[in-house]
Amino acid sequence: MQPVKDRQGTAQGASASPFVMETQCPFCSVQCKMRLTEFAPNALLAAGGNAPVLDYDEPVQYAVEAKPNKASEGRLCVKGMNAYQHAVSDDRIVYPMARRGDTFERISWEEANAMMAERLQAIAAQHGRDAIGLYGGGSLTNESAYLLGKFARVALRTRYIDYNGRFCMSAAASAGNKTFGIDRGLTNPLSDIPLAKCIILTGTNIAECQPTLTPYFTKAKENGAYIIVIDPRETGTSKMADLHLRVKPGMDAALANGMLRALIEEGLVDEKFVRARTKGYDALRAHIEAQSVEAIAELAGVPAESIRKAAIAFGKAETGMVFTARGVEQQTDGFMAVRNFLNLTLLTGKIGKPGCGYGAVTGQGNGQGGREHGQKADQLPGYRLIENEAHRAYIAGVWNIDPSELPGKGVSAYEMMEKVHDREIRALIVMGSNPVVSNPNANLVEEAMERLEFLVVADMFMSETARSADLILPVTSYLENKGTLTNLEGRVLLREGSRPAPGEARHDWRILCDLAERLGRGQYFAYSDAEEIFEELRIASKGGVADYYGITYERLRREEGVYWPCPSLDHVGDGRLFESTFAHSDGLAELVPVENHFPDERTDEAYPIYLTTGRVLSHYLTGVQTRRSHTLASRDFESFVELHPNAAKRFGVADGQLVTLTSRRGEIVVRCRVTRSIREDTVFVPMHWGDVQNVNKVTNQALDPTCRMPGFKVCAVHVRPLVVEHYA
Template identity: 70%
Template sequence: METMQQDHTNTGAPVLKVMDTQCPFCSVQCKAQVIEEWAPGATKPTYRVEPKMNAASEGRLCIKGMNAYQHALHRERLTEPLLRQGGQFVPISWDAALTLIGERFTALQDQYGRDTVGVYGGGSLTNESAYLLGKFARVALRSKYIDYNGRFCMSAAASAGNKAFGIDRGLTNPLSDIPLAKCIILAGTNIAECQPTLMPYFTRAKENGAFIIAIDPRETGTTRMSDLHLKVKPGMDAALANGLQKVLLEEGLIDASFLGARTKGFAELKAHLEALDLEEIAQLTGVSEANIRKAAVTYGKSSTAMVFTARGVEQQTDGYMAVRAFLNLVLMSGKIGKPGSGYGAVTGQGNGQGGREHGQKADQLPGYRLIENPGDRAYIADVWDIEPEELPGKGVSAYEMMEKVHAQEIRSLLVMGSNPIVSNPNANFVEEGLRKLDFLVVADMFFSETAQLADLILPVTSYMENAGTLTNLEGRVLLREASRPPVGQSRDDWRVLSDIADQLGRGQYFEYGSAEDIFEELRVASRGGIADYYGITYDRLRREEGVYWPCPSTGTVSTGRLFEQQFAHEGGRAELIPVDNHMPAELTDDAYPLYLTTGRVLSQYLTGVQTRRSRSLAARDVESFVELHPKTARAYRITDGELVRVTSRRGTIVVRSRVTTDIRQDTVFVPMHWGDSQCVNKITNQALDPTCRMPGFKVCAVTIEPLVSGA
């Protein structure tokens, strides 16, 4: 929404345009105003950004949010469809682009079957676009192959939450509960750099006497806030959580009445924990027995406590089970479903929560329904006005789609809101596969690394130009209004999908005039599902700023706190499960003696396609880097600031060294935001979690050496 404040020309006052918007980046979804000012006689405007009050961010913005507008206004924005011809991209009309897509998709499906065309989405799309992408794959293409980059963000925690609690909604408590907690465990989450506007919640908790425990192989802005830092070996989080549970059991710090009344499976878990050896766990994790005991006792004795997990725990080949181990800890102590006590999976992407609820995942239908459940299929088929048997079956996860591409089982791909050539593990393999495609269509704002391989690029609108809802990390649905007109010929994602569906002869299923029209259908599609949005409307979002789900009626008012009386499973009980001390899928050896772990930095986001177009953000981190301990640097004859070759069994990258005592000696760290020769995912391991299909980004074996030998 924009407002113009124009003064009379005889006053010589500037002309202001105030644009209300919402940061497109992390899962807090902070609100902001972008103010465009035209000084008298100026040939171009200046911009300033002011935070806007909302319940989650409390009126804060971080450096990314303050500068997000710069990429939306960047001169490199794609403004018209581009077709690859003779190795070059040439402009074509939308009509020509859509006709070509219809012809190529139809021809390939006629020759190879409907599943030969796949769809690859993103966790930053609005709920409306995510919903429509799932519908497009299943109704317009009638293909089973759809998944999205959120598979790499939240799948482990989502699967664990659904199995343990019966529902997956990032936080079981509102953010406002954090200052009420007397103990907080931050497992594999670097909130200071990934969600910095949340830090005051934790600062207030400390002021209220909270003891904060951080679990991370590195020292970060988040661990520096903590009272106890458990510097765990990469990949050993499940074992550490087992150690914490064992101490709770030994010290009698479990809530027996809660376990008896509200959980099942404790007897099996108890027998499993009693058989474990705490000394062995200390050796496996690299965390002393004394510190494991201190952390567990502090958590167990606290009157209120919260546990948060994020990618450090989840992006592992046992990520699902590692999260289950931390959920065991929460349930054993009974610290959930009340003020100041609960669990939170700290969502990464802007709509990582909503993006997985309404059909982008291979096995899901809107409302967190399952595509293989006959009742769910029948309900959604009725909403979409098709027969249940017309819906395809379950596809495969995001990286497994890349394997299908490489094997040419998928011969054409529509990529929307994602950059898979950089975000997937084993990225060299992914690039090889994408180059094999008969027809690659990429919808993006910029020439991403993936767009550079495309046969056809479609220009789409930025966060300032498209309206829609997004769901933040606490399950609060927010409305982001469009605040400026589209750039050039760019179109909203949902409109692009509707236009392609029309070319495929399925336009009658995609007759929408606005994002709100789509949301009205989403409301009905989600009704009665786990993620029930039926009671949420645009009018209500405008009045109330945001509404928590589940929201089964327009009269539903929620505090945002789940499980106060019962869990979401039939019978109302949560499920405990024994978790093994899992070893990483790839271990170090003489050839690859160091562990590599990956993560984020404050000034960049995802694969950097947008943040690197912000001059203010790009200037803060102009290139990638490898973080290594001084003793490790000396052992490999590496000095601070020199170029280093980092090699795994899958490939090699070249990045600049940062020597620091903040990291374990057996571990190096490289951020995930850069492509090409700096793309860390060229060397990460493609091994997948057997339950949620999350790749093991956080652990692989590497060796390092100076780029120039003898330096």
């Protein structure tokens, strides 16, 4: 033990025993492990491998230490180091609240459950069960995500459930399933990254979104790797690249076609691998040979020489990996764009061996597990399909109901908002999400929330969505709620929850169980803790694509994480997939021709510049949690728009000035940042703020036809200086 010193440098003596919590970061998909020590002033702290972080502005002081683990290797980023601040915030909702006119009034849990049961049953009786919807989140534990899906289908018996993970990985998930026969974030362990001799990072800004992964890539560079970054902006990630391709927004699939053309021209296709382990090559090759690199360069806004350089580097490298994220996936052709980068991986034979593979860099903490076990409209636990009769029969048997009682497939997250707007859905339960800020065309979503007959929001804070609620339910934070999460590798981790819940806050799963009891379906939800739910999840996933049957809490505590699929208790879990066969019944991966798709919305005289969106280092998703952390909020306290100097001159705006961005759907007000780090034909706005700064008031609601991902990353806007009188 070493004494903690106050700001004057005086050693303090111990006056209270510190409370030590073993936990993991609630934010991104790396799920870094940490130790949080909570202690009264004048307490002593143990010195760890990392220097303790103290917050002298809190009545109680805290220290955060990164813990060694297989994913983050003992690293924490600024968000993880300060995550505790929102969990201990005075802004926490700590008791149920019901709307009374324009204000909220504290009520008991008994009153809250009675209100929910009465209102939901009345709406179902008048309008049918499908008049009720559930909207979940990709940060819920596997146990809560599993139970939310079961609650929708067994307690409420509605088809309408989806979650904000639809906006995270649906394009990559669909592409992985179609190409490989399985969707898992990474096809190989993170430890393979330093073995890769060429790495393509497309549409991902790992340096700001998953910064604890950055050392894997710097280690690869030290080992001689050539790194290619594809992004319209210069970012922290592009600064470590050997080659930065500043693609025009929405033209990622075309750029991949150019690289494929160069591979074929240079004779860099691994013909042996392609003929033995894939199908569809002849059609793909004919499609590619009908194009030219020069024509694609014009479409993509990238020099032909750079496209060839990237393709040759990747094709000639002995080992290589491709990573995609939202920049590629949040497009109206996101599914096919990802498939084209998978074509690139397969044509070079770079998968199923050390230093080779594909990775979809998950955005949310449990974006992977959240869809595997039932939050997605068309899926049942274990990645089973709700319209597959055998899958329905198996899950119905686990749940002890007749298969005919299971509803059919619902619709995607944004389409649920449209149904709310059209009043097909009359009641909505939102758990772990903030759809008013996270959906495209957010003005329509705000209107939809106001049209509901009954809106229940379960959250830690008064989010933009909660402000429209009829009933707000207080939920526990990551420090209080035990459960499992699945990181970007497909590694299942156990997060302990040892801090007492504040006030009357309850676990998500407990709220669902109590409500099921009031609805007369309590016999299907008789759980006493999260581990009991996980034990049922194991059985429900058994034999499915995402098989967790061999994973137990005991194993997770002992082994610090287990990869899925893990079909038996003695199975070690598959860290590297596809070493000898793919997951399709014939064992082959599918190649497919991909067209040069243009964005759904193009620029014109009225809206002459493209807008793309993304994240900043200090915030997470819609900022509901990180904006309650004073340390994080102070780093980025308002939104902004990045413009190239030439674009700023054209629009008559100056650095630091407030500007209005207008699209065909709405407008926002943000502060201007003039920078040469972005293309002249593009502006960038982050996604973490609501109200007048909510970038999704202007984004396009057009959806990918396959995965129903909105085209967040491209829309046409106009920029002008803010005219104060306009808002008077």
